[in-house]
Amino acid sequence: MTDGDVRPPGPAVSSGEPATATAGCDEPATQPAPEVGGAPAAVPSAPPRGRRRRPLWIAIALVLVLVACGVPGVLLLGLVGDAVGRPAAGRADDPAAATARRLGQRMTAQLDRQAAALLGGDRTGFLAVADPAARPALTRRYAALRALRVTVWRPAADGLPTAVDGRPGEWRLPVRVGYCFVVPGCTPSTVAIGTRWRLAGEEEPRLVAVEESAARPAGARPWEVSDLAVAVGKRTLVATTPTLRGKLPGLLVQAEAAARVADRYAVGTAPPDRYLVFYAGRAEWQRWYGGGRPKWTAGYAVGVGGGHHDVVLNAQSLSPAGVDDLLRHELTHAASLPDRGYADRSSWWLVEGLAEYAGADGQPVGRYEGLAEVRKLLHGGWAGRLDALAPADDAADDRVGGAYGVGYLAVRHLVDRYGEQRVLDFFRVVVHERRPVAAAAEEVFGDPWPALHDDCVGYVRAVAG
Missing domain, CATH: 1.10.390 (Neutral Protease; domain 2)
Incomplete structure (x- = not known):
């Protein structure tokens, strides 16, 4: 199926009692506390246990x-050159296309600088490519990605920039990003996003906005649209909103126990390098x-x-x-x-x-x-x-x-x-x-x-x- 199957609500009951901080785990009760990111906030009390x-x-x-089209994330590397760096083999660019390609190269150079800043923990550098009006949303995104321990961030142009109707000096560039969390050597997941840029004379393009990813293949990721608090374990990463931050330690313990079960049912390849919940x-x-x-x-x-x-x-x-x-x-x-x-x-x-x-x-x-x-x-x-x-x-x-x-x-x-x-x-x-x-x-x-x-x-x- 492509769009989900569902089950009715009701109290799901495990084979034992509800898990406590160590129930269902092989680790001793004195295991280290999970690493948690994000600002603390009040947490609503848990609902009473159902019958x-x-x-x-x-x-x-x-x-x-x-x-889409079965294209794995690793093939996205190097698309900048093909998409905006040179014309297709055997074809000469017309002047408008050549201008668009040069503009796209300038935009992707800015994205590369931003990616390096993100991976290096340089928030100032991450925001430096953007207009002031875009910085609050980018600040939130930066914080969420850093809390998720981003290890790979590879933006690549997914076409040529096009002028934005009714907005002189603004351009839109579709971008596809390969990314990894926690594990540096993972096969990247991918997300397609829209970016908008402003040109002012000979200055470098300034990032005006980063649009949410499209409904397909997966829709907006949590780190695109929400503040996140994160707990990282040996096999899992658990994230939620700051309001529900107090749930993270218990959820991480339960997720780690579930991962040990799920690992046994990996089919065709090794188990996932990390489960994201x-x-x-x-x-x-x-x-x-x-x-x-x-x-x-x-x-x-x-x-x-x-x-x-x-x-x-x-x-x-x-x-x-x-x-x-x-x-x-x-x-x-x-x-x-x-x-x-x-x-x-x-x-x-x-x-x-x-x-x-x-x-x-x-x-x-x-x-x-x-x-x-x-x-x-x-x-x-x-x-x-x-x-x-x-x-x-x-x-x-x-x-x-x-x-x-x-x-x-x-x-x-x-x-x-x-x-x-x-x-x-x-x-x-x-x-x-x-x-x-x-x-x-x-x-x-x-x-x-x-x-x-x-x-x-x-x-x-x-x-x-």
């Missing part, structure tokens, strides 16, 4: 974004990564290029008991999904079933508290086909919860029968290589898919019936 109704029926959305307040939930999620959504994973998927949690929809399961589920998406996501709704059961299996974290099947929703789905019109399991965006809560439960039970049956590694191999062939499920079953399991499908559905009926 235990079902383990994962918090609304989880998986936003699977296909990177953004904890959104009410306003940020509507704005980060384009917003617009269904009202029941409590979390999702979104592809941002370079093989990375950022995870977003909805602070308004989560009970303390639900965070552990949600993090395991979403971080497993980040570990298991291909960079380009997946577009075939017929494999929804496998994608969500694997994440749900990881979220359950080894608990006995009988303790899976969504069995009532599965039972209702079995008796409520589902035709018994896994490839038709994906719920509609406007489906009722119990229909969505039942679908996740069926996916979990089907994957659980495959794991019990063949083991985790062969199920991950099956996932790779179906989701990463995009081959038919029947061919994948024959290759990986050595069994015909029609019979195996019926065995999975029979297992679901036996457990939940």
Whole structure:
């Protein structure tokens, strides 16, 4: 799917009690405090713990974004020369194009200076290329990127500059940036942004504004539009707004524990070099990564290029008991999904079933508290086909919860029968290589898919019936 699937709200309950500062971790209770950036602020009290109704029926959305044209971030390096430095091979620039290219080179030189200042921790230098009116927004962006420990920032022109209608002396230059946080040697994520510039005589171009990134491939990143407070751990980075800063230490502990689970389900490559988790307040939930999620959504994973998927949690929809399961589920998406996501709704059961299996974290099947929703789905019109399991965006809560439960039970049956590694191999062939499920079953399991499908559905009926 390309635009997300959802689950109904409700208190997500992990296999144990709600995590404390050390629950679910291998580290001793005296582990070092997380490093936190951003200004402190008052934090609203946590909502009371809800009644235990079902383990994962918090609304989880998986936003699977296909990177435009499949161009990885590392290929963006060197685009400045091709885009604005010289004409295409065998063609001569007309005078207007030649002038635009020279102007673009001057703009990208300014962006290069700004990038060097950002990586060097020089705020004055970062702001020096901008008009005074643009500096407040750039100051916020600089602070957010530094809090996220930006290690790579590579701006490249994504076309020629064009004059802004009705604004004499102003020009717009599309820019694509490859960036990394915390890990210097990562494959960069990418973001496409618009920049506006002012020309005054022979002075260097001055940056007037940096526009929010487009709705695709992922929408506005949190660091583009919000002040951020950040906590960094060994495997994860957790960020939120200054208002919710007090949540960071506990969230980091829970994210680190979830990462150790999710690492086991990396498919095709090594686990992510770092999991990024953004904890959104009410306003940020509507704005980060384009917003617009269904009202029941409590979390999702979104592809941002370079093989990375950022995870977003909805602070308004989560009970303390639900965070552990949600993090395991979403971080497993980040570990298991291909960079380009997946577009075939017929494999929804496998994608969500694997994440749900990881979220359950080894608990006995009988303790899976969504069995009532599965039972209702079995008796409520589902035709018994896994490839038709994906719920509609406007489906009722119990229909969505039942679908996740069926996916979990089907994957659980495959794991019990063949083991985790062969199920991950099956996932790779179906989701990463995009081959038919029947061919994948024959290759990986050595069994015909029609019979195996019926065995999975029979297992679901036996457990939940």
